[in-house]
Amino acid sequence: MSDFPGWPQEFAHRYREAGYWRGVTFAQMLEDSARRHPDNTAVVDRNRRCSYAELRDAARAVADGFRAHGIGRGDRVVVQLPNIVEFFETVFALFHLGALPVFALPAHRRAEIQYFCEFTRAAGYVIAAEHERFDYVALAESLDPRPQVFVVGDPGPFTAFERLRTAPVSEPDPPYAGDVAFLQLSGGSTGVPKLIPRTHDDYLYSVRASVPRCGIDADSVMLIALPAAHNFPLSSPGSLGALCAGATVVLAENPAPETVFALIEAERVTITAAVPPLAQVWLQALPNSTRDLSSLRVLQVGGAKFSEVLARRIRPELGATLQQVFGMAEGLVNYTSLTDPEETIVTTQGKPISPDDEIRIVDADDRPVGAGESGHLLTRGPYTIRGYYRADAHNATAFTADGFYRTGDLVRRAPDGSLVVVGRSKEQINRGGEKIAPDEVESHLLAHPAVLDAAVIGIPDEHLGERSMAFVLPRAGAEWPRPLELRGHLRDRALAGYKLPDRIEVVERFPHTGVGKISKAELRRLIAIEFENTKGN
Numbered sequence: 001m002s003d004f005p006g007w008p009q010e011f012a013h014r015y016r017e018a019g020y021w022r023g024v025t026f027a028q029m030l031e032d033s034a035r036r037h038p039d040n041t042a043v044v045d046r047n048r049r050c051s052y053a054e055l056r057d058a059a060r061a062v063a064d065g066f067r068a069h070g071i072g073r074g075d076r077v078v079v080q081l082p083n084i085v086e087f088f089e090t091v092f093a094l095f096h097l098g099a100l101p102v103f104a105l106p107a108h109r110r111a112e113i114q115y116f117c118e119f120t121r122a123a124g125y126v127i128a129a130e131h132e133r134f135d136y137v138a139l140a141e142s143l144d145p146r147p148q149v150f151v152v153g154d155p156g157p158f159t160a161f162e163r164l165r166t167a168p169v170s171e172p173d174p175p176y177a178g179d180v181a182f183l184q185l186s187g188g189s190t191g192v193p194k195l196i197p198r199t200h201d202d203y204l205y206s207v208r209a210s211v212p213r214c215g216i217d218a219d220s221v222m223l224i225a226l227p228a229a230h231n232f233p234l235s236s237p238g239s240l241g242a243l244c245a246g247a248t249v250v251l252a253e254n255p256a257p258e259t260v261f262a263l264i265e266a267e268r269v270t271i272t273a274a275v276p277p278l279a280q281v282w283l284q285a286l287p288n289s290t291r292d293l294s295s296l297r298v299l300q301v302g303g304a305k306f307s308e309v310l311a312r313r314i315r316p317e318l319g320a321t322l323q324q325v326f327g328m329a330e331g332l333v334n335y336t337s338l339t340d341p342e343e344t345i346v347t348t349q350g351k352p353i354s355p356d357d358e359i360r361i362v363d364a365d366d367r368p369v370g371a372g373e374s375g376h377l378l379t380r381g382p383y384t385i386r387g388y389y390r391a392d393a394h395n396a397t398a399f400t401a402d403g404f405y406r407t408g409d410l411v412r413r414a415p416d417g418s419l420v421v422v423g424r425s426k427e428q429i430n431r432g433g434e435k436i437a438p439d440e441v442e443s444h445l446l447a448h449p450a451v452l453d454a455a456v457i458g459i460p461d462e463h464l465g466e467r468s469m470a471f472v473l474p475r476a477g478a479e480w481p482r483p484l485e486l487r488g489h490l491r492d493r494a495l496a497g498y499k500l501p502d503r504i505e506v507v508e509r510f511p512h513t514g515v516g517k518i519s520k521a522e523l524r525r526l527i528a529i530e531f532e533n534t535k536g537n
């Protein structure tokens with residue numbers, strides 16, 4: 001089996017014939033935008049404004065620097081940068097070389113980064129020295145084995161990113177558009193996060209087709225407030241959509257309302273994207289803000305279900321059109337249309353990008369459900385992967401025999417054909433758009449000497465939609481570990497902060513079921529019920 005499972009020949013042929021896959025790489029896309037709009041502002045951050053011509057030249061120069069360090073076509077490079085111009089210089093440099101960015105998030109810590117580096121056999125790791133008071137150089141020093149490290153800012157013992165900017169000597173052989181361009185992260189439902197191989201052809205199609213759906217043109221100004229590497233702000237239509245259209249990308253250092261509102265006013269931002277809890281925070285801050293937000297035309301919300309109550313407040317309070325986005329790093333993206341009736345915008349999660357996105361809504365036996373009934377969403381199409389990177393065993397169950405991806409989402413179709421997300425069947429916690437695989441956290445808890453068993457579940461939360469809770473069964477004879485100590489233990493294991501359970505309960509026993517072996521999912525359900533019943537006793 002290939003490390004990068006691809007589309008069967010007949011599908012690849014069909015997607016090319018239909019004009020979805022155009023044989024263009026991301027490096028060529030940037031060259032093309034720079035040719036058409038050399039002087040337009042491409043990317044703005046707190047310190048710099050960079051035109052299209054400058055971004056193209058910087059990407060070429062940095063590519064040469066990477067090459068001088070032995071990084072080339074097919075090599076994996078873990079990129080963990082905050083929202084700064086160097087993020088784009090790095091990824092376009094890697095695209096230029098045909099090297100593959102592995103998109104880590106700033107919130108990831110040693111546990112995740114060590115795994116990405118090891119699993120992808122990374123040749124490089126690109127970081128900013130410090131961000132949000134976290135020392136990434138120290139993280140890099142703790143890696144073993146350690147790829148070459150490139151640092152924006154004070155490099156400590158490593159290579160300064162600035163030193164990568166060398167005068168281009170020769171052009172590298174360009175990659176093929178059918179090649180994998182990068183590895184994106186899956187939210188994960190079991191075990192370690194899975195890596196998602198996306199090709200230039202398939203991803204660029206989803207980006208290009210998203211641009212008109214979201215009303216982007218060369219005059220648009222897009223604010224990126226979510227982490228730039230996440231699939232939503234990267235591609236739906238995200239920064240890549242903006243760069244494809246010759247528009248301007250404005251990078252927010254953090255998503256706080258003060259930061260975001262000031263940038264909207266100063267840069268005359270026309271569109272931005274948020275996860276539901278962030279949209280709520282922005283709404284709450286509006287009455288106390290004196291900033292002029294009148295340039296904002298579209299607020300995209302996605303990553304988790306947006307409550308109808310909040311959705312209804314967007315237009316009257318923000319003066320912008322809401323666009324719901326139901327997408328996944330594996331592929332399929334749905335948008336409500338900017339011209340949909342308000343009822344559709346506030347009650348559905350929209351329609352797929354492509355006429356060739358195949359949607360099946362099925363029961364537990366993969367049989368189609370009746371019209372309007374809810375069921376499991378399966379999908380196949382020109383930008384939905386056919387398999388995760390190096391995960392044959394998992395792929396055997398995550399996809400049907402005929403190549404449909406099992407999204408793990410429960411949906412129904414509204415009468416107009418829009419999809420409505422009604423729930424989830426996968427073992428995943430969606431904490432305000434941040435995805436947590438319960439058994440990844442459980443395995444870290446189990447590493448504590450006093451822990452016999454652990455179950456991590458999602459419980460409803462008004463603000464986040466869901467928050468995480470861990471139940472821990474102590475070993476017989478061991479002193480009961482205190483929740484605080486278990487938190488400390490998880491911190492020492494250096495996993496991303498958003499995965500730390502919001503609450504930890506040490507319990508005497510897990511619920512009895514009458515049957516011998518029960519699934520983790522069932523266990524989590526029973527614990528949740530028992531917890532609800534005993535609450536307040």
Ligand code: OOB
Nearest residue numbers: 187231232236302303304305325326327328329421
């Ligand atoms: C986006 O991507 P991921 O890979 O972090 O998470 C995908 C999962 C979906 O399978 C679904 O369970 C959930 O996140 N989700 C939503 C949703 N958007 C995503 N659930 C309900 N309503 C929505 N609007 O989260 C992502 C990728 C591209 C664009 C937007 C979001």
